[in-house]
Amino acid sequence: MSNVHELGFLKDKIQELKDQGVYRKLPILSSPDDAEIILNGKKVINLSSNNYLGFANNPRIKKASIAMVEKYGAGSGAVRTIVGNMDIHEELEKVLAEFKREERAFIYQSGFNCNAGTIQAVTEKGDLIISDELNHASIIDGSRLSKADRAIFKHSDMDSLEDVLKEKRKDYRNVLIITDGVFSMDGDIAKLPDIVDLAEKYECMTYVDDAHGSGVLGENGRGTVDHFHLHGRVDFSIGTLSKAIGCIGGYVAGSETMYEWLIHRARPVLFSTSLTPASVGAITEAIKMLMESSEYTDKLWDNARYFKEKLGKLGFNTGHSETPITPVIIGEEAKAMEFSRKLLENGVFVSAIVFPTVPRGTGRVRCMVTAAHTKEQLDEACRIFEKVGKEMNILQ
Numbered sequence: 001m002s003n004v005h006e007l008g009f010l011k012d013k014i015q016e017l018k019d020q021g022v023y024r025k026l027p028i029l030s031s032p033d034d035a036e037i038i039l040n041g042k043k044v045i046n047l048s049s050n051n052y053l054g055f056a057n058n059p060r061i062k063k064a065s066i067a068m069v070e071k072y073g074a075g076s077g078a079v080r081t082i083v084g085n086m087d088i089h090e091e092l093e094k095v096l097a098e099f100k101r102e103e104r105a106f107i108y109q110s111g112f113n114c115n116a117g118t119i120q121a122v123t124e125k126g127d128l129i130i131s132d133e134l135n136h137a138s139i140i141d142g143s144r145l146s147k148a149d150r151a152i153f154k155h156s157d158m159d160s161l162e163d164v165l166k167e168k169r170k171d172y173r174n175v176l177i178i179t180d181g182v183f184s185m186d187g188d189i190a191k192l193p194d195i196v197d198l199a200e201k202y203e204c205m206t207y208v209d210d211a212h213g214s215g216v217l218g219e220n221g222r223g224t225v226d227h228f229h230l231h232g233r234v235d236f237s238i239g240t241l242s243k244a245i246g247c248i249g250g251y252v253a254g255s256e257t258m259y260e261w262l263i264h265r266a267r268p269v270l271f272s273t274s275l276t277p278a279s280v281g282a283i284t285e286a287i288k289m290l291m292e293s294s295e296y297t298d299k300l301w302d303n304a305r306y307f308k309e310k311l312g313k314l315g316f317n318t319g320h321s322e323t324p325i326t327p328v329i330i331g332e333e334a335k336a337m338e339f340s341r342k343l344l345e346n347g348v349f350v351s352a353i354v355f356p357t358v359p360r361g362t363g364r365v366r367c368m369v370t371a372a373h374t375k376e377q378l379d380e381a382c383r384i385f386e387k388v389g390k391e392m393n394i395l396q
């Protein structure tokens with residue numbers, strides 16, 4: 001009798017991963033996520049986190065979080081619809097709505113949950129979801145959970161979007177156009193004004209996932225909708241609280257009507273426990289800090305410009321990023337992975353990103369500059385980039 005518990009079918013698949021050279025082990029961090037980290041036991045400069053503003057280890061935010069634990073405990077104890085809706089959850093939603101300049105905000109336990117819950121709640125059979133081909137996995141999964149039909153347009157290609165609308169709009173009741181606000185692999189910004197114009201021309205709703213735009217773009221990090229002054233014209237404005245905000249969680253900002261419906265139909269909120277008091281405390285403080293001052297976003301952009309310019313002057317190809325995301329495009333997959341490995345040996349952690357995450361032949365390392373980096377750390381990182389770049393003949 002074969003032993004079903006051996007999971008032989010998975011062992012076979014794992015062996016395939018090893019044969020293809022894509023098997024991996026998880027890197028282990030034994031420090032806070034900050035500009036410098038202890039990674040696999042060694043101190044290195046960190047250019048890989050989404051902690052854009054350095055909020056993940058900010059003293060004021062940690063203090064606010066600890067205070068909430070003292071007052072409200074470790075967990076919320078239930079889903080929000082039963083007895084897990086604390087006054088601090090309500091307060092956080094008020095603060096987020098004010099920050100996003102929308103009527104209402106609705107929080108989830110993660111950005112992933114937000115896409116998984118919101119898309120299926122606001123679409124149904126007879127509707128169509130139109131999605132940029134490079135949208136995030138959680139948008140793809142969220143769309144799959146919906147009973148609506150799905151269509152794709154070419155990345156940021158407005159002719160392609162209009163072709164889909166011309167062909168299909170008439171066959172559906174409601175149509176929802178979904179885009180990332182900032183695309184995480186190249187750091188390019190969605191053509192939101194054009195998307196919104198087309199959506200209005202064809203009477204469609206719009207949905208922007210601003211995971212990499214919130215805390216980064218717009219006034220004091222209010223996001224891409226604010227960056228383009230499109231308030232009132234985007235129906236669902238999604239943000240994560242786990243990247244620039246430095247903690248965990250996600251939210252959708254929009255109208256009162258949206259909020260009323262989601263508290264009845266957003267499945268990750270109906271069937272999963274609400275955010276912990278520690279998280280709510282940290283997030284609320286972080287959003288208040290952003291509203292008080294632009295010092296954090298200013299520092300982020302200043303560092304990003306400094307680093308990008310310096311790498312460019314050294315002769316690296318930093319692509320067409322419009323945000324602090326700084327790809328260094330190497331080309332061949334194996335070479336990009338070797339570059340990342342050698343950078344780490346020399347003291348800087350930058351993860352390699354290769355096919356199928358990005359097109360074949362555009363293998364890269366992706367640098368995430370943050371407000372927490374000092375100029376000295378960025379200089380040191382550039383020095384290491386130059387040294388390894390020359391050793392590997394990436395630079396002449």
Ligand SMILES: *Cc1c(COP(=O)(O)O)cnc(C)c1O
Nearest residue numbers: 110111112136138209211240242
């Ligand atoms: C990271 C990311 C998410 C997921 O956010 P989490 O809060 O980490 O779950 C969703 N959408 C996009 C575009 C992202 O980049």
